[in-house]
Amino acid sequence: MLQLKRTPFHERTSALSQAQNWRRWAGHIVLGSYDLGLDREYWGIRNAAALIDISPLLKYRITGPDAAALLHRVTPRDIHRMSVGQVGYTGWCDEEGKLVDDGTIARIGQEDFRMTSAEPSLRWLEMNAGGMDVRIVEESDALAALSLQGPNSRRVLNACCETSLDGLKYFRVADNTLAGCKVQISRTGYTGDLGYEIWLQPEDALTVWDALLAAGHNYGIVPCGILAMDMARVEAGLVMLDVDYTSSHAAWIDSQKSSPYELGLDWSVHLDKEGYFVGREALEREHRDGPAWKMVGVEVDWEGMEKLYAAVGLPPQIPAMAVRGSLPIYNGTTQVGYASTSTWSPVLKKYIALAHLQRPYYQTGTALSIEVTVEHHRRTAPARVVKLPFYEPEWKKK
Amino acid sequence: MNSYDAIVIGAGHNGLVTANYLARAGKRVLVLERRAIPGGQAVTESFGEDWTVDSLHAGGMLRPDIVRDLGLNIPAPAPQAFTAHTDQGVLRIGPTLTDAASIESIRAFSAADATRWPEFVAFMNSCAQMLDAVYAVPMPRELPHVDLRREGLPMAKLALRLRRMGKRDMFRFIRALPMTSLELFEEWFESVALRAALASVAIHGHTLGPMSAGTGYTLMHNWLNRGGLAAPQHAAGTGSIVRALTEALLAARGEIRTGSAVQKVLIERSRAVGVRLASGEEIRAAVVFSGADPRHTLLALAGERELAPEFSWHARNIKMRGAVAKVHFRTDGRHGIAAGTHAVAASLKHMERAYDASKYHEIATAPYLEVSTRGETVSVHFQYAPYKLKSGDWASEGKRLEEIALATLAPLFPALAASVRGSRVLTPMDLEREYGLTEGDVNHGQLAMDQFFFMRPLPNWSDHRTPIAGLVLCGSGVHGGGGISGATGRNAAKQYLGGRVG
Numbered sequence: 001m002l003q004l005k006r007t008p009f010h011e012r013t014s015a016l017s018q019a020q021n022w023r024r025w026a027g028h029i030v031l032g033s034y035d036l037g038l039d040r041e042y043w044g045i046r047n048a049a050a051l052i053d054i055s056p057l058l059k060y061r062i063t064g065p066d067a068a069a070l071l072h073r074v075t076p077r078d079i080h081r082m083s084v085g086q087v088g089y090t091g092w093c094d095e096e097g098k099l100v101d102d103g104t105i106a107r108i109g110q111e112d113f114r115m116t117s118a119e120p121s122l123r124w125l126e127m128n129a130g131g132m133d134v135r136i137v138e139e140s141d142a143l144a145a146l147s148l149q150g151p152n153s154r155r156v157l158n159a160c161c162e163t164s165l166d167g168l169k170y171f172r173v174a175d176n177t178l179a180g181c182k183v184q185i186s187r188t189g190y191t192g193d194l195g196y197e198i199w200l201q202p203e204d205a206l207t208v209w210d211a212l213l214a215a216g217h218n219y220g221i222v223p224c225g226i227l228a229m230d231m232a233r234v235e236a237g238l239v240m241l242d243v244d245y246t247s248s249h250a251a252w253i254d255s256q257k258s259s260p261y262e263l264g265l266d267w268s269v270h271l272d273k274e275g276y277f278v279g280r281e282a283l284e285r286e287h288r289d290g291p292a293w294k295m296v297g298v299e300v301d302w303e304g305m306e307k308l309y310a311a312v313g314l315p316p317q318i319p320a321m322a323v324r325g326s327l328p329i330y331n332g333t334t335q336v337g338y339a340s341t342s343t344w345s346p347v348l349k350k351y352i353a354l355a356h357l358q359r360p361y362y363q364t365g366t367a368l369s370i371e372v373t374v375e376h377h378r379r380t381a382p383a384r385v386v387k388l389p390f391y392e393p394e395w396k397k398k
Numbered sequence: 399m400n401s402y403d404a405i406v407i408g409a410g411h412n413g414l415v416t417a418n419y420l421a422r423a424g425k426r427v428l429v430l431e432r433r434a435i436p437g438g439q440a441v442t443e444s445f446g447e448d449w450t451v452d453s454l455h456a457g458g459m460l461r462p463d464i465v466r467d468l469g470l471n472i473p474a475p476a477p478q479a480f481t482a483h484t485d486q487g488v489l490r491i492g493p494t495l496t497d498a499a500s501i502e503s504i505r506a507f508s509a510a511d512a513t514r515w516p517e518f519v520a521f522m523n524s525c526a527q528m529l530d531a532v533y534a535v536p537m538p539r540e541l542p543h544v545d546l547r548r549e550g551l552p553m554a555k556l557a558l559r560l561r562r563m564g565k566r567d568m569f570r571f572i573r574a575l576p577m578t579s580l581e582l583f584e585e586w587f588e589s590v591a592l593r594a595a596l597a598s599v600a601i602h603g604h605t606l607g608p609m610s611a612g613t614g615y616t617l618m619h620n621w622l623n624r625g626g627l628a629a630p631q632h633a634a635g636t637g638s639i640v641r642a643l644t645e646a647l648l649a650a651r652g653e654i655r656t657g658s659a660v661q662k663v664l665i666e667r668s669r670a671v672g673v674r675l676a677s678g679e680e681i682r683a684a685v686v687f688s689g690a691d692p693r694h695t696l697l698a699l700a701g702e703r704e705l706a707p708e709f710s711w712h713a714r715n716i717k718m719r720g721a722v723a724k725v726h727f728r729t730d731g732r733h734g735i736a737a738g739t740h741a742v743a744a745s746l747k748h749m750e751r752a753y754d755a756s757k758y759h760e761i762a763t764a765p766y767l768e769v770s771t772r773g774e775t776v777s778v779h780f781q782y783a784p785y786k787l788k789s790g791d792w793a794s795e796g797k798r799l800e801e802i803a804l805a806t807l808a809p810l811f812p813a814l815a816a817s818v819r820g821s822r823v824l825t826p827m828d829l830e831r832e833y834g835l836t837e838g839d840v841n842h843g844q845l846a847m848d849q850f851f852f853m854r855p856l857p858n859w860s861d862h863r864t865p866i867a868g869l870v871l872c873g874s875g876v877h878g879g880g881g882i883s884g885a886t887g888r889n890a891a892k893q894y895l896g897g898r899v900g
Contacts, residue, residue, distance in 0.1 A: 130707075
């Protein structure tokens with residue numbers, strides 16, 4: 001019988017669950033939300049500190065003399081330029097320059113890396129490791145992970161960690177001790193806020209969880225499900241596999257595939273780096289010609305929404321969580337793209353969407369319209385292209 | 399500046415053919431050979447004082463057009479008889495195949511077979527000619543897409559050529575390719591002796607048994623390379639071919655450096671720009687041809703780091719699986735073996751059992767052998783001796799090959815054992831280490847159904863190019879290769895000189 005796995009924090013998370021709102025994530029069950037609504041957890045992320053169980057993330061430990069060379073080859077990032085203690089976000093591509101998956105790569109030591117991914121990646125890594133002196137170990141189950149996100153997250157950690165987090169810069173990782181347990185803490189996250197991810201042994205899970213909740217008590221810590229995180233990640237303009245793009249390994253047709261340029265990840269493609277990497281030729285070509293599509297932010301005009309709803313005698317209706325449904329986007333009456341995820345942004349008080357638009361409609365400021373279903377009727381509301389991220393607090397990188 | 403128009407890796411017959419074509423076209427060519435002598439598989443070399451041996455192939459011939467194009471001075475090989483020693487008796491087919499004596503030899507086993515024999519020979523000759531034409535045309539690059547201008551016309555010509563075989567032979571040809579030799583011969587002949595004799599040629603050099611699919615094709619392939627059943631032997635050894643190629647190359651101002659193992663193809667931004675030798679020396683060139691097998695060329699010389707993951711995965715899976723070994727006996731001359739090619743092929747089932755052993759990584763204890771002599775030397779082609787052994791290793795098992803060969807030959811050639819004064823065994827491991835044949839595969843990749851024509855060495859990579867621009871395959875592992883014919887060496891050079899690869 002198929003049995004979804006429980007995370008090492010299950011004993012605590014399940015006890016706190018009010019809504020029994022379980023979601024599937026990489027073969028595990030995790031809580032979508034603890035409450036019936038998402039408000040408290042969302043505001044935990046934006047105003048205080050939210051504790052999120054992210055153990056289902058797929059994790060790979062890559063060690064050996066060719067560890068850097070392997071990741072340098074697999075990803076478009078210049079891995080050789082990464083210093084020990086640095087973390088890099090990147091997508092990785094097939095030979096046609098289309099994304100296979102995305103995740104973070106942490107350089108733990110000169111020859112020691114941890115890579116996270118959304119989908120199983122062991123075979124892809126091994127296929128690329130031919131002729132290399134490298135060891136690839138999946139540590140998805142061998143490593144538990146928590147994400148602590150929000151403006152108070154550093155204070156909470158400083159209250160329970162042996163080493164202060166004040167010196168840990170954005171996208172860096174360091175060893176630490178939390179409630180007597182050896183952990184690694186990276187200043188990373190999936191919310192676009194100040195935040196940290198804590199990597200720990202599964203047997204320490206409950207100790208660390210309890211210590212964080214205790215330390216966070218005075219800082220408004222909130223156990224938070226993945227649905228509030230989903231809203232936050234849209235505000236931060238971060239993509240999600242299978243929602244905002246399809247892995248080229250899973251796509252049925254070519255048009256379902258996306259390149260890093262099409263997802264606006266230009267900055268993570270280092271064409272000036274040395275040597276071959278998977279997809280290099282295709283990416284160089286696309287860089288030269290410019291992408292045919294691009295993922296950008298779209299803000300829906302609130303007054304336009306009001307008018308649509310006023311016509312049927314209602315105030316604007318907004319979804320209570322991020323919507324993972326494709327919404328057509330038009331230039332006049334011609335469809336020029338679609339939104340893959342849309343959400344109400346509580347912090348911005350705006351209805352926003354991650355939109356995939358054809359050239360030239362992805363230029364910032366372009367006025368378009370997006371489909372809105374008003375009382376079972378399909379309407380369009382005015383919208384305009386904006387830069388990503390939608391929201392970036394000044395403390396995120398400070 | 400240490401720089402050439404072209405570097406050719408390996409001074410085997412194909413590498414030398416490529417180099418000759420290039421040199422004649424005015425290119426500055428350097429051939430690099432890791433061994434101390436040129437020749438590759440076509441080598442005739444010294445295995446001791448006054449003892450020179452055709453190490454791997456007892457004969458061979460380049461395609462006549464190559465000899466013509468390059469103005470090669472190769473003495474024509476002497477016509478040889480083919481003698482099959484079966485458990486039903488000895489069958490002897492003369493060099494012209496259909497002479498009265500040959501037909502009489504068959505009639506001793508079956509009158510009906512003797513009557514059909516000339517038709518079969520004509521059919522096989524027709525098939526071989528067809529293959530020869532196919533082997534001169536690099537296959538389309540991205541099937542099912544065919545570049546009409548570049549690939550369409552040659553393919554259309556091939557189709558026409560096929561049609562010209564006549565309706566009956568065209569279908570017979572197409573049908574025979576994937577057949578097992580057992581089924582093919584059952585349709586033609588009733589004599590198990592004749593079936594066994596022909597089957598031995600079908601499996602020669604291939605890790606396939608007479609009951610393997612595709613041995614209809616390998617029979618045609620070997621028939622083409624031999625010009626019939628017997629190996630075309632040269633009075634001065636197979637190395638005559640190499641000597642002629644070497645002389646012609648030097649005359650055309652080409653260079654050959656022996657004792658110069660290429661360690662790596664130098665690659666800059668996915669383009670080959672030269673090679674680095676084991677000595678550390680770097681030599682640059684506008685194009686690099688590799689006569690080494692595709693797996694070694696792609697995975698070791700170019701390196702997997704330069705290749706797309708799917709591609710190198712496919713390259714790793716090119717089937718090599720050599721199962722051929724050689725045993726050379728130096729005798730006092732009184733070995734009592736007549737000239738020509740002797741197939742020790744008791745029966746078709748016997749050979750299939752010998753093949754079975756190799757499937758299970760065992761040395762065949764009742765092997766199929768092919769014996770030929772040159773002066774006092776008796777050379778034995780031993781099948782099957784699989785590269786990977788279930789138990790033991792080739793460092794110690796070589797001696798067993800010699801014992802098995804002698805024991806198998808003793809009843810047929812009673813004078814042999816007493817005449818032996820020395821021996822030299824070449825195991826599949828020697829073939830790999832000394833002659834650079836990955837997994838001891840003399841064909842640079844098995845001529846199996848999933849690796850032939852447009853799938854050789856890999857689907858859509860049968861036109862000599864590699865993912866590395868400027869790195870061109872000219873060895874046996876490409877479409878047209880397998881055996882000593884020079885076809886791939888010629889095709890590679892023509893592809894390059896025609897501006898289609900490189």
